[in-house]
Structures are given as structure tokens and as C-alpha cells.
Amino acid sequence: MSLNLEPYNKTFTFDIPTRALFGPGRLNDLHAEKMPGKKAMIVVIKGMSPAEMGFLARTEEQLHLAGAETIVFDKIEANPTKSAVEEGAALARQNKCDFIVALGGGSSMDAAKAIALLSANEGDLWDYAGAGTGKSKVAENDPLPIIAIATTSGTGSETDGGAVITKVETNEKMGIVDYRMFPVIAIVDPELTYSVPPRLTAFQGFDALFHSAEGYISKVSNLISDMYAIAAIENAGRYLARAVKNGNDTEAREKVAFASYISGVEMVLGGVSGMHALEHALSGYYPKIPHGAGLIMLSKAFFTHFIAAHVCDDRFIHMAKLMGMEEASEPMDFITMLEKLMEECGVADIKMSDYGVDPQKLDEIAAHARYTEGGILEIDRKVLSVEECADIYKKAFK
Numbered sequence: 582m583s584l585n586l587e588p589y590n591k592t593f594t595f596d597i598p599t600r601a602l603f604g605p606g607r608l609n610d611l612h613a614e615k616m617p618g619k620k621a622m623i624v625v626i627k628g629m630s631p632a633e634m635g636f637l638a639r640t641e642e643q644l645h646l647a648g649a650e651t652i653v654f655d656k657i658e659a660n661p662t663k664s665a666v667e668e669g670a671a672l673a674r675q676n677k678c679d680f681i682v683a684l685g686g687g688s689s690m691d692a693a694k695a696i697a698l699l700s701a702n703e704g705d706l707w708d709y710a711g712a713g714t715g716k717s718k719v720a721e722n723d724p725l726p727i728i729a730i731a732t733t734s735g736t737g738s739e740t741d742g743g744a745v746i747t748k749v750e751t752n753e754k755m756g757i758v759d760y761r762m763f764p765v766i767a768i769v770d771p772e773l774t775y776s777v778p779p780r781l782t783a784f785q786g787f788d789a790l791f792h793s794a795e796g797y798i799s800k801v802s803n804l805i806s807d808m809y810a811i812a813a814i815e816n817a818g819r820y821l822a823r824a825v826k827n828g829n830d831t832e833a834r835e836k837v838a839f840a841s842y843i844s845g846v847e848m849v850l851g852g853v854s855g856m857h858a859l860e861h862a863l864s865g866y867y868p869k870i871p872h873g874a875g876l877i878m879l880s881k882a883f884f885t886h887f888i889a890a891h892v893c894d895d896r897f898i899h900m901a902k903l904m905g906m907e908e909a910s911e912p913m914d915f916i917t918m919l920e921k922l923m924e925e926c927g928v929a930d931i932k933m934s935d936y937g938v939d940p941q942k943l944d945e946i947a948a949h950a951r952y953t954e955g956g957i958l959e960i961d962r963k964v965l966s967v968e969e970c971a972d973i974y975k976k977a978f979k
Contacts, residue, residue, distance in 0.1 A: 584895040589962070590803040597849055599729075599740050599764050603842060605835065607770040608639060608730065612646035617726030617765050618679030620650040624669060624693040626657050626685045632776035633685070636732055640684050652676050654696075657685075660868045661692040663706050663748045670699035670706075673725070680726040683764070686785065687736030687745070687872065690729050694744040694762040697724040706746065706757070713753045713953040720759060729764040732773040734824075734838045735785025735873060737792060737845020739767035747865055754865030755953045771831075771838040779825045783926035784873030786821035786837050790814060790922075791876050792844040794884075794900060796851035798893050799960045806851025809843045811903060816840035818904030818918065822925035855961045856883040858954030859970060862946050863938070865953070870936045877928055881916055882977035886969065888912040892962040932979040940978050947971035 602610055621644055625637060641651050654669045673681065673696060681700070683693030699706050701722040708718045729739035738744075742762040747754040777785070793810035796802060802810070817840035823833035860875040870878075888897055894912045901909035904918040923929040933940075947970035951958060958965055965973070 584899055586807075586895055586899055588802045588804055588807050589800045593803040593805045593850060595805060595850065597740060597763070597846060599767050601740065601767045601769060601842065603769045603839070605770060605772045605831070608636070608643065608768050608773065611640070611643040611728075611766075611768060614647070614766055616644070616647045616649050616680070617728070618649065620652075620676070620678045621680050621682045621728075622669070622673045622676065622678040622696070623651055623653045623682045623684055624657060624689050624696060625653060625655050626659075626689055627655055629655070630776065633732065636773055637684060640682065640730060644682065652678065657689055657692045659688050659871060660747050660754065660864055661688050661695075663746055666692055666695040666699060666706055666746055669696040673700040678725070680728065683727060683729045684732065686731070686733035687738045690731070690736065690738035691744040691746060693727055693729070694724070694742075695746050695757055697727050698744075698757070698759060698762060700725050707748060709759070710755060710757050712755055712955060714748070714751055720761075723761050724759065727762065727764040728766045728768075730768040730773070731770075731838075731841070733777055733781070733785045734771070734774050734834070734841040735788040737789065737841050737848060739764055739769060740842060740845040741849050745861065747868060749868070752865040752949065753953050754861045769838055769842045771834040774834050774838060775828050777828065779828065779927065781871075782828065783821065783825045783928045784871050784877070785841070786817055786824065786873075786926070787877050787880075787928070788873040789837070789841040789844045790817040790821070791856060791880065792853050793847045795854040795856055796847050797900065798887060798896050798962065799852060799854040800962045801852045801960050803851060806847050809847040809850065813840045813844040813847060814900055815903040817844070818922065822922060825926045852960050853957065855958045855965050855970075856880065858950050858957040859883065859973060861954055862950035863974070865949070866942065866946055867936050867938055874928070874931055877923065878931060878933055879973065879977045880919060882973045884919070885913075885916060886973055887961070887963065888916070890963050933977070934979065938978070940975070943974040943978065944971045947974055
């Protein structure tokens with residue numbers, strides 16, 4: 582069966598300034614890298630596990646060997662908030678830190694980038710937000726340099742210039758983007774992911790998968806973003822279940838870490854699309870929803886909507902093949918493979934009602950998605966109306 586897999590665009594711009602150190606044990610090489618400053622603030626998640634505390638001690642040791650002083654900011658939660666970022670920026674300024682180190686998953690890395698931006702600039706963080714109630718200002722000064730050390734496999738935030746932050750007062754969860762927030766160094770060491778619990782491994786791995794799946798079917802797909810997306814979908818689709826079932830499966834952890842990293846690259850080159858916009862709006866209202874869980878809950882309804890619209894049938898078939906269904910011949914085979922992977926990873930049962938989502942609010946949240954994430958919604962091959970966003974929420978609700 583011959584598939585027409587021509588990308589939407591034949592031109593691309595490749596400009597990713599982050600130096601990436603990938604592979605088992607690479608955290609041990611940090612001390613040999615040129616440090617971007619003399620005093621670092623290390624940004625970590627609140628309530629670290631014993632394993633994460635061990636990674637912090639190792640990170641501090643590496644930075645000290647490189648001649649840098651360190652302080653720690655440990656006030657970041659999942660779905661990092663504007664207020665926490667502002668507190669971190671104040672601490673960095675007070676202690677005269679000249680670079681920021683993110684240690685953790687997407688929450689730590691996004692918070693660290695926003696802290697780096699605000700530490701070097703005046704005003705309110707939302708001055709630099711580009712949608713919703715943000716003022717779309719361009720930061721006058723360069724953000725502090727950032728080193729990102731990933732301890733999870735999902736967001737790919739170690740290789741982009743965006744920070745997703747929540748403004749609790751207005752339920753706005755959206756990206757603050759500045760090219761100068763790309764980390765100068767990224768450490769992607771799969772050994773740091775071994776202690777991540779199975780359910781969280783699944784949530785994070787699906788995030789990585791969906792970054793590339795959304796980009797692959799979007800209208801910003803191009804020759805080089807397709808290359809990264811295809812590799813990420815194949816590696817996440819075929820190895821995630823193994824990593825969930827056995828956290829010490831070295832090969833599976835490496836493949837999923839690789840998928841996460843290159844999905845981050847795909848986002849820079851091709852982007853993500855409407856499902857991320859819908860999830861951001863949903864968890865902006867319900868911040869206890871883990872990002873990956875929100876995407877899982879929305880995914881079947883979201884992708885089925887575009888399959889029904891026949892926006893790129895061959896690409897859905899190809900994704901099913903990449904995930905292991907060699908005989909795939911129909912776009913809905915991709916949904917079959919998604920359902921299979923969810924079952925294998927033990928996340929097929931999660932639902933919005935588990936997190937207190939009120940179905941009566943879904944129309945309101947759909948309108949909010951358009952208000953705060955309109956730019957991402959424009960990336961889909963068929964742009965979703967507010968009514969279609971609400972319909973996807975309602976079909977996904979259970």
C-alpha cells in the first residue's frame with residue numbers, strides 16, 4: 582500500500598541553540614562543560630522524592646566541581662504558577678544569581694525559564710505573556726542563561742524556548758515564549774528516569790508521543806519536523822509500555838527518553854496543535870490534572886474529529902504503522918493503537934470526573950481555550966471553532 586506522506590510545507594528553518602548531552606551517565610559530565618555564570622539557582626519541584634534529592638546532591642556536586650556556587654528554590658508544583666515564578670525570580674535577584682539550573686520535569690524547566698526571564702527584567706510576568714490578559718511585551722534584557730537537566734521523559738522542555746505557566750486568578754495556563762529562553766545546555770540522562778513511578782511514566786510518555794503526533798498532522802509539518810516526529814512516534818509507541826511495566830528496563834527508558842527529547846525538537850521545528858490548547862485550558866481550570874493525563878483523556882475524541890474530517894488520512898495510517906500495526910490500512914487504526922497503548926500502560930481508565938471536572942463548564946472552557954491558546958489552535962489543518970472544541974470536550978468526558 583502506497584501512502585502519500587508529503588509534508589504540508591517543503592521549507593523549514595532549523596535554529597536550536599541548545600547543546601544536548603544525551604545518554605546514560607551524562608549528568609556526570611556536567612562539570613566538564615563551560616558554565617554560563619558563577620552562581621546558580623537550582624529550580625526543583627516541591628516535595629522531592631528521595632531519588633530526586635539524590636539527583637539534587639549530584640547536580641550540586643557537578644556545579645561545585647565546575648566552580649559555581651549554588652542555592653536551591655523548591656517551591657514549584659505541577660502546573661507551575663505565576664506567583665511561584667515571581668517568588669523564584671525575587672530570590673534569584675536577591676542572591677545575585679547569574680544563571681538558572683532546572684532539575685526535574687517540564688514543571689521545573691518551564692518555571693526555571695520564566696524565572697530566568699523575570700530575574701533579568703522589570704515588571705509582572707504576565708507583561709511577557711502573548712495571549713489572554715498578557716501584554717505581549719518583549720523583554721528588554723536577555724534572560725539569565727539556563728541549564729536544563731531532565732529527570733522525566735515527556736515534555737521536551739529542555740530543548741525549547743517556551744514556558745507554560747498558570748495564572749491562577751484567571752485560569753490562564755499558556756506559554757510565554759522567547760527565543761532567548763532556550764537552555765544553553767540540556768542533560769538528558771535516562772538513568773535519572775528509572776525511579777519515576779509507572780503511572781507518571783505513562784503520563785509523561787504520552788505527552789512526548791502527542792507532541793509529535795499533533796505536529797505530524799498539523800499544517801506546519803515540514804520536511805525536517807516530519808523526520809523527528811516519525812522517530813519520536815515510533816520510539817514512544819513501541820517502548821513506552823515496556824518502560825511503564827519495568828522502570829529498570831534500560832533499553833525502554835533510553836528509547837522513551839530519546840523520543841521525549843526529539844519530540845521537543847519537533848515542537849520547535851513543527852509545533853504542537855489544538856489538543857495541547859484544549860488541555861492547557863482544561864488544566865487551567867482544574868490544575869490537579871497532570872498534563873499528560875489531560876492529553877490522554879482528550880486524545881481519542883480529538884484525533885477522531887480530524888480523522889472524520891479526512892484532513893490527512895495517510896498520516897494517521899502511517900502513525901498506526903509506526904506504533905506497531907504493520908497491516909494498518911484505515912485512519913481509525915491509529916485510534917486502535919492508541920487504545921492498545923493506553924491499556925498496556927494502565928491509563929485507559931482515567932477520566933475527567935476523577936479530577937472534579939464539571940461537564941456544565943465545558944462550553945466555558947472551550948471559549949477560554951480560544952481566548953488563551955488561539956495561536957496553537959490555528960496550527961491544525963482544519964481550525965477548530967469554539968463549538969467544535971466544546972464538542973471534543975463533551976465526547977471525551979466520562
